[in-house]
Amino acid sequence: MRTHTLVIGKVSSNPRKHYLRLKPMVDYVAERMGDLGITRGEVLMARDNAQMIQYLREGRVDWVTETLYSAVLYERAGVAESILRKWKKGVAEYRTLFFTRMDSDIRTPADLRGRRLGLEDPGSTTAFFEPLMILRDEGLEAVPLSGPRVAPPPDKVGYALAGGEINLATWVYKGLVDAAAYNDLDWNNPDHTPEALRRELRVFHVSEPLPRAIELVRSSLDPRVRTRLIELLLAAAEDPEARSVLWSYQRTSRFERIDGEMRGAIRAYHGVLDDDDGGGEP
Numbered sequence: 001m002r003t004h005t006l007v008i009g010k011v012s013s014n015p016r017k018h019y020l021r022l023k024p025m026v027d028y029v030a031e032r033m034g035d036l037g038i039t040r041g042e043v044l045m046a047r048d049n050a051q052m053i054q055y056l057r058e059g060r061v062d063w064v065t066e067t068l069y070s071a072v073l074y075e076r077a078g079v080a081e082s083i084l085r086k087w088k089k090g091v092a093e094y095r096t097l098f099f100t101r102m103d104s105d106i107r108t109p110a111d112l113r114g115r116r117l118g119l120e121d122p123g124s125t126t127a128f129f130e131p132l133m134i135l136r137d138e139g140l141e142a143v144p145l146s147g148p149r150v151a152p153p154p155d156k157v158g159y160a161l162a163g164g165e166i167n168l169a170t171w172v173y174k175g176l177v178d179a180a181a182y183n184d185l186d187w188n189n190p191d192h193t194p195e196a197l198r199r200e201l202r203v204f205h206v207s208e209p210l211p212r213a214i215e216l217v218r219s220s221l222d223p224r225v226r227t228r229l230i231e232l233l234l235a236a237a238e239d240p241e242a243r244s245v246l247w248s249y250q251r252t253s254r255f256e257r258i259d260g261e262m263r264g265a266i267r268a269y270h271g272v273l274d275d276d277d278g279g280g281e282p
Contacts, residue, residue: 004039006030006225009061011052011070011123015045025249026063028242029232036224049123053077056218063229064216065250069125071214072269079219082258082266083230086213089185090253096130096207097187100179101172102200109138109205116145116152117159118168118180126183127165129269130207148176165192173197179204211262215255 008026012018026041044061046052049070055061056079064074065086074080085092100106106115112135120127135142135157145158148171152158160177162168168180169192186192187203215233217226236242237254246252258266 004037005042006033006038006040006063007042007044007061008063008065009044009046009052009055010065011047011049012045013047018045019043021248021250022065024245028236028245029229032232033225033228036222036228038225049073053079056080059218059220062218062221062225066214066216067125067212068210068214068265068269069129070123071216072266074216075266076270080216081219082214082216083226084215084233084255085211085258085262086215086250086255087253088213089251091185091212092256093209094126094183094185094212095209096126096134096181097184097203098131098134098179098181098205099172099187099201099203101175102202104178104202106179107204109134109140112157112179113140114152114154115157115178116148116150116176117142117157118148118162118171118177119159120165120168120182121161121163124182125210126207127168127181127186130210131181132159133269134205134207165189166194169193169197169201173200208265210265211258213250214258 006026006029008022010018010022022043023041026043030038030041044055046055052061052064053074056064056074064080066074071082075082098109106112117131119131122128132142140157142157142159143153145152145160148160150158150160162171165182165186168182171177172180187198217229233255236246
């Protein structure tokens, strides 16, 4: 069993980009765990959540940074525990927005019955899982479509995957789908929602706030390492030596403990995945 290396993991389709973000952070932490026998830090990428769960189960990854949906998947698999909230890019929380064209008659999620909804990809919390939860709470059944031009069943919501925020904004603007959903940060980012498009679009539903990002540790991690990691991350915002490290780590401003409200959001996701029988991606 590996004992002298601290490994941080990430699900990524761009391993080089995420390696550059994660390596300074894991090195910063590992350098402060010498008395616990940790001598170096490493990064291990996974292609998807299933592979990351396997890495955690095998003890190949110790620490993961993820969004709410993936964090709940890892917890439900019994391989990881959420320990802290990360203020990613200086933001503690975000919300899912549903939006449509200015001239649309859609006013609420209930109006999406028999319509086409654009979503990002099955790994997204705010642009896939949260929208489907909201539709479910409205008593609506969502079914996948092979593309945005496919007609949905008249009694269901058909959703098509765009694979990117700007694609979703473009699909709605061009009328390829009736509505789309992603988070408020993307809505306010001109790279993801250009102003020329946003002027023609209208938000019609906003979700409750969700934690922006969550730090997790492997369930079987040495408790001493777990405790030290929490201590180091909580103190990092006040450490001048951590300033550039935090910036590399997705422009993190600080970490904080998971409070009761945030734990409630995590439990709510557990409950929905329990109902979905198996906890896989919807």
